[in-house]
Amino acid sequence: MASAHSRMRCGEFRTTYQADMTIFPTPLARRVAVVSVLLLLLAPLCLDAYYLNLLIQIGYYGIAALGLNIVVGFTGQISLGHAAFFGLGAFASAWISNNSGIPVFFAIPLAGLLTMAVGLMVGIPAGRIKGLYLAIATLASQYILEDFFARAEWFTGGSAGAMASPFSIYGYEMNSDKSFFFVVLFYVVVMFIAGANLMRSRDGRAFIAVRDHYLSAEIMGINLNKYRILSFGISSFYAGIGGALFGHYLGFVSAEGFTLILSIQFLGMVIIGGLGSVMGSMLGTIFMVLLPEVMEFGVHLVGSESTALTQALAYIKEMAIGLAIILFLIFEPDGLAHRWRMIKNYWKLYPFSY
Amino acid sequence: MSENQPLLQVDNIFLSFGGVHALREVSFEVRTGELFSIIGPNGAGKTSMLNCISGRYQPNKGQISFKGNSIIGLKPNDRCKLGIGRTFQNLALFNHMSVLDNILVGRHHLLKNNFLSGSLYWLSGARKEELVHRREVEDIIDFLEIAHIRKEIAGTLSYGLRKRVELARAVALRPDLILLDEPMAGMNLEEKEDMARYIIDLNEEWGMTIIMIEHDMGVVMDISHRVMVLDFGRKICAGLPDEVMENEQVKSAYLGVGFDDEVQQADEEVV
Numbered sequence: 001m002a003s004a005h006s007r008m009r010c011g012e013f014r015t016t017y018q019a020d021m022t023i024f025p026t027p028l029a030r031r032v033a034v035v036s037v038l039l040l041l042l043a044p045l046c047l048d049a050y051y052l053n054l055l056i057q058i059g060y061y062g063i064a065a066l067g068l069n070i071v072v073g074f075t076g077q078i079s080l081g082h083a084a085f086f087g088l089g090a091f092a093s094a095w096i097s098n099n100s101g102i103p104v105f106f107a108i109p110l111a112g113l114l115t116m117a118v119g120l121m122v123g124i125p126a127g128r129i130k131g132l133y134l135a136i137a138t139l140a141s142q143y144i145l146e147d148f149f150a151r152a153e154w155f156t157g158g159s160a161g162a163m164a165s166p167f168s169i170y171g172y173e174m175n176s177d178k179s180f181f182f183v184v185l186f187y188v189v190v191m192f193i194a195g196a197n198l199m200r201s202r203d204g205r206a207f208i209a210v211r212d213h214y215l216s217a218e219i220m221g222i223n224l225n226k227y228r229i230l231s232f233g234i235s236s237f238y239a240g241i242g243g244a245l246f247g248h249y250l251g252f253v254s255a256e257g258f259t260l261i262l263s264i265q266f267l268g269m270v271i272i273g274g275l276g277s278v279m280g281s282m283l284g285t286i287f288m289v290l291l292p293e294v295m296e297f298g299v300h301l302v303g304s305e306s307t308a309l310t311q312a313l314a315y316i317k318e319m320a321i322g323l324a325i326i327l328f329l330i331f332e333p334d335g336l337a338h339r340w341r342m343i344k345n346y347w348k349l350y351p352f353s354y
Numbered sequence: 355m356s357e358n359q360p361l362l363q364v365d366n367i368f369l370s371f372g373g374v375h376a377l378r379e380v381s382f383e384v385r386t387g388e389l390f391s392i393i394g395p396n397g398a399g400k401t402s403m404l405n406c407i408s409g410r411y412q413p414n415k416g417q418i419s420f421k422g423n424s425i426i427g428l429k430p431n432d433r434c435k436l437g438i439g440r441t442f443q444n445l446a447l448f449n450h451m452s453v454l455d456n457i458l459v460g461r462h463h464l465l466k467n468n469f470l471s472g473s474l475y476w477l478s479g480a481r482k483e484e485l486v487h488r489r490e491v492e493d494i495i496d497f498l499e500i501a502h503i504r505k506e507i508a509g510t511l512s513y514g515l516r517k518r519v520e521l522a523r524a525v526a527l528r529p530d531l532i533l534l535d536e537p538m539a540g541m542n543l544e545e546k547e548d549m550a551r552y553i554i555d556l557n558e559e560w561g562m563t564i565i566m567i568e569h570d571m572g573v574v575m576d577i578s579h580r581v582m583v584l585d586f587g588r589k590i591c592a593g594l595p596d597e598v599m600e601n602e603q604v605k606s607a608y609l610g611v612g613f614d615d616e617v618q619q620a621d622e623e624v625v
C-alpha cells in the first residue's frame with residue numbers, strides 16, 4: 001500500500017482536511033524550513049561580509065526568480081524581459097524615496113506595485129499570442145525598458161545612474177550587510193510564503209490549469225486572457241520587489257545591470273531549480289549565484305600562478321552558466337526541485353525503498 | 355423561466371469547416387431533468403454539436419438558448435458560469451496536477467478568493483473558503499469512488515480512472531446541464547457498468563440534466579430518456595429509445611454498418 005501514501009512519510013495519516021491542506025507537504029519539511037530560517041537569523045553573527053553578500057544576492061534574485069517562475073513555470077508562458085522589470089523596481093523604489101519623501105520602507109512595496117502595473121500592460125499581448133511570438137514581444141519590452149532607463153534622466157539619472165537611500169526603520173539605518181540581511185530575509189520569507197499560498201488557492205490553480213490545458217481550463221470557467229495577463233502582473237511585482245531590494249542594498253542603481261543577459265540568467269535559475277516549483281526557484285537561484293563563486297575558487301585552487309587562467313576567469317564563469325543550463329535541460333529537465341523530491345521519496349520509505 | 359420551457363433549445367444549427375459540413379440544420383431541445391443521448395457514426399458531427407453548446411465552436415448559423423437566453427457569442431468560461439459543464443472525448447485533464455487539484459479547478463467559478471487573498475491565505479479567509487470547497491470536492495470524490503487516488507498526479511493514471519476524474523471535475527462545477535462526450539469509450543465492461551451507474555445517479559440524485567454521446571448501444575438504450583441520431587451532420591431522427599431503434603432510416607444509416615462492432619476508435623480530432 002506504500003504507493004497510495006507515497007506523498008507522505010511512512011505511517012503518517014491525515015484525519016482532517018485542515019491537516020491535509022498545510023503549506024508544507026510534510027511536518028518534516030515544515031521543521032526543516034523553520035530551522036533553516038532560525039539558523040539564517042544567526043547568520044550575521046557568524047558569517048563574514050563575503051558570505052552575507054552572497055546570501056543577500058540569493059535573496060533578492062530568488063524573489064525575482066520566483067516571479068519569473070509564476071509566469072513561465074506555472075502559467076506556461078515565456079518572458080525574456082524579466083531583468084528589465086527587476087531594473088524598473090530598483091529605479092522606481094529609488095525614485096519614490098528620493099522624490100516624494102516616502103520612506104524606503106514603503107517605497108519598496110510601492111515600487112513592486114508600479115512594476116506590476118507596467119507588467120500588466122506588457123502582459124496584454126500575452127492574452128492573444130503564444131510561443132515564439134510572445135518571446136519576441138517580451139524581448140521587445142526588455143529593449144523598450146532598457147531604452148527608457150537610458151533616456152529618462154528624471155527617473156533613472158540617465159548614464160550617471162540614481163542614488164538609492166538606505167533602508168531605515170525608526171531612524172535606524174540598515175545599510176550594512178549585517179543589518180540589510182534581515183530586511184532581505186524578511187522579504188524572502190514573506191514572498192515565498194505568499195507564492196506558496198497563491199499556488200494552493202484559486203488563482204494559482206487557474207495558472208497551472210491554463211498551462212496544462214488551456215482549452216479545458218476555459219471550459220472550467222477560467223478567463224484565459226485575464227489569467228495570462230495577471231500572471232505577468234504578479235511576476236513583475238516579484239521582480240519589482242527583488243529589484244528594489246537590490247537597489248537599496250547597493251545604494252546606487254545604474255542601467256547597465258538590467259540587460260538581456262540577466263533575463264536569461266533568471267530563466268536559467270527557474271529551469272535549473274525546476275519550472276513550476278516555488279522552492280525550486282530558490283534552489284536554482286542558489287545554484288546560479290554560487291556557480292561563478294565556485295568556479296573562481298576552483299581557478300584559484302589550480303592555477304594561482306597561471307595568469308592566463310585568471311584572465312580567462314570572466315569567460316569561464318559565463319560559459320559555466322551556459323553549460324549548466326544546457327546540461328540541466330538535457331539531463332534534469334525537471335530541475336533541482338524534482339531531484340530533491342526523488343531523494344526524499346527514496347529516504348522516506350527507507351528501508352523499504354522498493 | 356416558464357414550466358414548459360426547455361432547458362436547452364438548439365435551433366437550425368449550421369457549422370462547416372472549409373468545405374466540410376459538420377452540422378446542417380440541426381434542431382432539438384432538452385428538458386430539465388432529461389438524460390438525452392446523441393448517437394451516430396464517427397464523423398457525424400456529435401462532438402461538433404457539443405462544442406457549439408459549450409462555446410468551443412461558433413456555429414455559422416442558428417440559435418442556441420440556455421434557460422431561455424441565447425448563448426451564441428458567449429465565451430466558454432461564461433457559459434460555464436451559466437451552468438454548462440462538460441467532459442471531453444479525448445481526455446483533457448490538467449496532467450501535472452493532482453486529482454484533487456484537478457477537481458478543485460472545477461470550483462473556480464464558485465470560489466471567491468483571488469490572487470491577493472489567496473496569497474494571504476490565513477489572514478484573508480481564503481483558507482476557510484478553500485476548506486469548505488474541499489469538503490464539497492470530497493463528496494464528489496466519495497461518490498465517484500476515487501478517494502484512493504486523490505493525491506496522485508492525473509497524468510499518471512489509467513485511462514479509465516482519468517475518465518472518472520474528468521467526470522468528477524465537471525461535476526464539481528455543479529452544472530445544471532452536463533455534456534458527456536463518450537464517457538465510456540475504451541472502458542471494460544465493469545468500468546462501463548460503474549460509469550452508467552454514476553451517470554444515472556447524477557441525473558436522478560444530483561438532479562443534473564445530461565446530454566451524452568455514446569457508442570455503446572446497450573447502455574444508450576438502457577439509460578437514455580430520449581435519443582437523437584446524427585448522420586453526416588444531419589439529424590435523422592429523435593425520440594424514445596424504442597422508437598429510434600425501429601426507425602428505418604436509422605437502421606440503414608447507422609445500425610446497418612456494424613451494429614455489433616461499435617468499439618470504434620476515437621479519431622484524432624481537436625477536443
Ligand SMILES: Nc1ncnc2c1ncn2[C@@H]1O[C@H](COP(=O)(O)OP(=O)(O)O)[C@@H](O)[C@H]1O
Pocket residue numbers: 371374375376394395396397398399400401402403623624
Ligand atoms: N476543428 C475542426 N476542423 C476541421 N474539421 C473538423 C473540426 N472539428 C470537426 N471537424 C469535422 O467535422 C466532422 C464532424 O466531426 P465530429 O463532430 O468530431 O464527429 P463525431 O464526434 O460525431 O465523431 C468531421 O468530418 C470532422 O472531420
Ligand SMILES: [Mg+2]
Pocket residue numbers: 400401402443
Ligand atoms: Mg466525437
